[in-house]
Amino acid sequence: MNSTQITLRHPVGTSAVLSTCGARLVKLHVPDKHGILTNVVLGFSNPDHYEEFQDDLIGATVGRLAGRVENATFIRDGFTYPLTINSPPHHLHGGGEDALDRVNWEVSDQTESEVTFTHMSVNGSNGYPGNLTVTARYSLTSDMSLLIEYFATTDQTTPVNLTHHSYWNLSGANQEDLSGHVLKINALEVLDTHDLIPSGEVSSIEGTDLDYSEPSALSERPWTELDNSFISGEPGVVAELWHPGTGIRLSLTSQQPVLQVYAGKFLSPITNEDGSRVGPGLGLALEPQHVNSAISGRPELQTILLKPGMTYSNIMKFTFSSAR
Structure with missing residues (x-):
């Protein structure tokens, strides 16, 4: 694939490298507590690795449907x-x-x-009906944020559930695993699953190992197994990640009802030429989305059918700060 990389910069000091391959984020530099610019996402220094390890989805735009669809059959509203x-x-x-x-x-x-x-996903791609026109916009903003905006329109009724799949590591150059991070998730419920497929039920997580409603050191939790869909409820700040060593704090704002949190236990282990690493436990994916399965009594969680004349949107904002 003849992809192109694009560099963005903002006067506040942030910079990003993106690629046309998968409309993906390759690098994002933000200042640590000493003012040193630090890359906070996993990525490959060799562009060919994005095709070699496609299943890892590192930094990519994901869709038409993020997540799993049981038995590869999506059913909604009689369709x-x-x-x-x-x-x-x-x-x-x-x-x-x-x-x-x-x-x-x-x-x-x-x-x-x-x-x-922009990309046109043509009628019939991977079984999806309709020509889906998708826009992915990345912006560096004055409040030291990365704003990601997804929009889509269609000429036939089709399900749409897009998300972003960067793996975040605030330790600096991805030298450490996630155990030194602190995580907070503004959720008290999680989707029940079987074979990683939502069962249709939800469970309270208060007082369990999945209760991150207060800032929690990952070193004190079985964090390596994180691969869960948290019900985030009201739009706003849905998750915060912090690394005390670098002082870098990430705050994720979303209007989506569910946040998939995944610690990358199936990632392929790679060491880049610059010494940075990709692999299990080296990055945390925070993926705002809907749910492709029917959830008992919770229609607001479910993936919509996008119809002609409608515009789908998923807007998320990753805001960074640093403190000594």
Whole structure:
């Protein structure tokens, strides 16, 4: 794939490298407590690795449907959509070939601190109906944030549930695993699952190992197994991640009802030429989204069917600060 990398900069000191391959975030530099610019996302120094390790989805835009669809069959409002099986017997993160993370997007607009990617997912791609026009916009803002905005329109009714799949590591150059981080998730419920597929039920997590409603040191939890869908409820700050060593704090704002949190236990282990690493436990994915399965009594959690004339949106903001 002949992808292109794009660098964004903002006067507050942040910078980002993005790629047209999967409309993905490759690097994001923010200042630590000493004012030293630090990369806070996992990425590959060799661009070919993004194709070699496609299933890891590092930094990518994910869809048309993020998450798993049981038996590769999406059912909603009387419609049934047989989708591509790429995680037998299920459909995962858009279906492999021609999924949004595996195509080369076009750059439709670019400034010093913002870039907009566009892509047309054609009718029938991985079983999805309709020509879906998708926009992914990345902006560095004056409050030291990375704003990610996804929009989509269609010419036929189709399910849409997009998300972003960076793995966050605030320790500096990804030298440490996540055990030195502190995590807070503004949720008191989680989706029940079987084979990582939502069962249709939810459970309270108060007082359990999954209760991150107060800042919690990951070193004191079984964090390596994190692969859970937290019900985030009201729009606003849904999660915070902090590394005391660098002083870098991340705050995620979202309007989506669910936050998938994944510690990358299935990531392929790679050491980049600069010594930074990718692998299990080295980054935390924070993925705002809906749920592709029907959830008992909770229709507000469920993935919508996008119809002609409607515009889908998923807007998330990763805000950074640092303190001595």
